[in-house]
Amino acid sequence: MIMKVLRMLISLFLLSLVIGQLPVIKVSASSMEGIPAKYTSEITYLVGKSVVKGYPDGHFHGTDEVTREQAATMVGRALGLNGQVRKSAFPDVNERSYASGYIQSAVEAGIIKGYPDGTYKPKSMMTRGEMAYLISHALDLEDTSDISYKDVNQKSPVYQSVNLLTTAGISEGTPGGYFLPGKTITRTEFSLFVARGLNSDFKVSQEEDLEVLSEKVVDADFLNVRQGPGTQYETVGRLMTGETVSVYKKEGDWRFIHSGNLKGYVHSYYLLDKPQGNWTIALDPGHGGRDPGASANGLVEKELVLDVSLKASEYMENTGVDVVMTRQTDWYPSLDGRVALATKNDADAFVSIHANAFASSATGVETFYYAAGLSNREYASVKLATFINNRLYKEMDMSNRGVKNVGYRVVKHNPLPAVLTEIGFLTNETDASKLKTDHYREAAARAIAMGVVDYYNWKE
Template sequence: MMRKVCSLLFAMIVMTFATIQSTDKVYAALSDIPDKYASEINYLIEQEIIFGYPDDTFKPKNAVTRQEAATMIGRSLDLENNRQNTKFPDVTEEHYASGYIASAAEEGIISGYADGTFHPNEKVTRAQMATLLARAFDLDETSSHSFTDVAKSAWYYTPINKVATAEITVGYPDGTFKPSKDITREEFSVLMARAMDGNVDSVSQDPEPQPEPDRTETVIGEKMVTTDSLNVRKGPGTSYDVVGKFSDGQEVKVHEEDGSWRYVSGNGVEGYVHSAYLADIPKPVIAEKIVTTDNLNVRKGPGISYDVVGKYSDNQEVDVHEVDGDWRLVSANGVEGYVHSAYLADIPKPVIAEKIVTADSLNVRKGPGTSYDVVGQFTTGEAVDVHKEEGSWRLVSSGSVEGYVHEAYLTDKPSVNRTVAIDPGHGGKDPGAVANGLVEKEVVLDVSLKVREYLRDSGINVVMTRSSDWYPTLDGRVNIANRNNADSFVSVHANAFLSSANGVETFYYAKGMTDREYKSYKLAGYINERLHKSMDMTDRGIKNAGYRVIKATNLPAVLTEIGFLTNDDDAAKLKTQKYRDEAAKAIAMGIIDYYNWRE
């Protein structure tokens, strides 16, 4: 029996010596313990409340987590540490601190979150640590002590006041407590040692806070928020406090990943959001194209040596995001990659209407307004396709020119195929009027050929009774129109009379007012209205007259006089290409007005 007692006593002496040796070794090894707080930290190490790391460091600036706080408080109070399945689903029997967490929770020192979880890895703030110390050490006494950043209405006011009254803390030199700051191992050790043993060095200011690391320095991606009023939380879970909100479409930078949660920042707000509410930011679309071949390989990079990541079918419309030499980064139907530009073409824009330009040298602009750059011009009578309406502006195209023009300079294009007979008066042996160096047959042929050009540009078929210097008979002119199935007839002349006579006039024939005669009357009105304005000449009006070419036909027919060769002012204008063009455009637009009226 005595031998057994001696053996047991010897064993206890050896164990005690080993413990002392181990503690001495810790003192010597933990070289990063701050001298100013060595007493407090070494006191906790001596009491086996806190230990160093395997690399023989203390890491005083590391943050303290909830599981670490529960463990150290549990050790200081000698709470049970039997590993067990706790009431918290995220703290199971396998967790090293499960016993201390369960015991501390049972004693009312620490609690979980509304969803029943514990968040063992969440960092502890100074306000939370004050609450734990006040509960653990039954601190009840309060005083008038205050800190500039601790409002009396704050939930943490009372526990912070209690630890300050107990002289466990005096805060920082600037009079603050910094309740929201994560507490470090250094700070925790100082406060815990003061709470456990009032005989430790006299109370001084809390350790100066380490600058918070900027978690936004590293960017691992960029995303876009896909829902409105998305809660931004303090930690990776719905039980954490909301620190802000993001709106739908908000672009954010991603800094960290934590399971299905992401630490993000944007518009001055940073925190955690669930990845389900984030999506890739759509790449800017610089063009839209259509695929021109079937089974087009879509590659991972700009070249045939890159892997194929998908295929496009013929006529597939794609968005173009980047240009890389002859290759294009495109996307469509969830497939994104590179294709060669040779297999892409412009997408034909839908045509919602066809119009005729009514102004000469009409500026075509890059956007719907006069502030946009001019990208081209259209001429009077030119037919254009309308692709889009934006207010009073129209996106139109003709040939290689595409852009915006104001609707005021467009008129409807006749929707029915039309054929008009243009009759340049006189010709050949019949010169017509001759005055002021002008010959009527030459002037009206020049103008009539221009009318043909404008009408053809507008999609209207034109039959010329003559296109050179020869003389068809009056009835021959009518026959040419009838043989070619013309649906209207316009004879072009220039007037002659006294030198004082001037201006333009247009004739129609009407014995009564049959349908043909009424149409002739309307045709004369449309042409004369355009003509006198474009030529800036006197409007002599429209008149009923029985000229053979407009009387002998069964078509709506008119004869228009584009000015007096015998008048100096009129003749001066008709000598210039500018006014001959104006006359031709006016006649053509008058004919188009007439056809639009008929529809």
């Protein structure tokens, strides 16, 4: 145990020395120029411990990068490895290089490794991913957690190291939920990693003292995530319709949220409650296969509604609601077959998606349900139709033709709360011009998906 602690401390010291590979002079933090104001505390701390030293010109040079041979040499010296200049396992390392012995010894000790092509690239700058590997091994980190970066998936060779570093509070990635593992690491970044490894006061806050207050769903085309609770704060990322966030605290109308590794503040107006039940919605793109539906103004109904339905399904992926599609390609399931498929897959509500056709002057959106009386199923159908229609006419910027009681087969002969929504008239030039665009197809899909979320929140 003692040897393990000593090895960790030596490794930390070694890591810090990589920063000062060029000739240095002793200098105080107060006399060193070029220290980023944002990180004065961390770098001053390292200067006070003689971890960071000044260059002959008295500058910090925070944007300078660290090479792989510098890192290997410092690792070798710190761990007492054999530094005798000699031939290494890598053909691109000159055996007379000052670093050759340390590189070979570090490889034998399992501290560093080369590239898949058998080279080491000693003059190459070390990347953030490589440094994550080095620091996580030097500190003997063991704890991992459920972290995610947009550019580091679980199959990535650096995923484990990045996870260890993030879980330890040494790194939190970059704005927007990225880690940038292939980006070279600078003296400033490296200084921050070392300071956080040496002193827990500098570690990235993991909000361990905060509990999740609620789960929400984003209800906006896109939602800016900001550094603080107000529009005056810098944007650090964006969220899209249907993405789920965890709310950790409230500040007025603003909420501090996490979504993956994206953290920041969003306005509460653009958040819906995330349905908590185990809900499954059946989405039914009308017509298909041998039945094209309506055709006008260059549009074919079966193609249009399939596209919108697939988009709606994508919006629902992160809302906590499962989706059953009655068709995902151009084929024709019978009307009764659509209902049977929904019930067989344990759907608890049914939405059939269509486009209208009539006189060229007819325009707008409308949604249908069926009710002979007002049973629980029928009342739920009315609510589902209302939630979807209220969003649909606004998103489509079309006239609202309302919610109507009509006995279409898929809504009348259906044991589930069921609706049939018409997203516009193919026979109307204005409606059709919108339905030809991806913008309005996305709008229709959002309206349907978020209307379903409204419905399930009402159910709860």
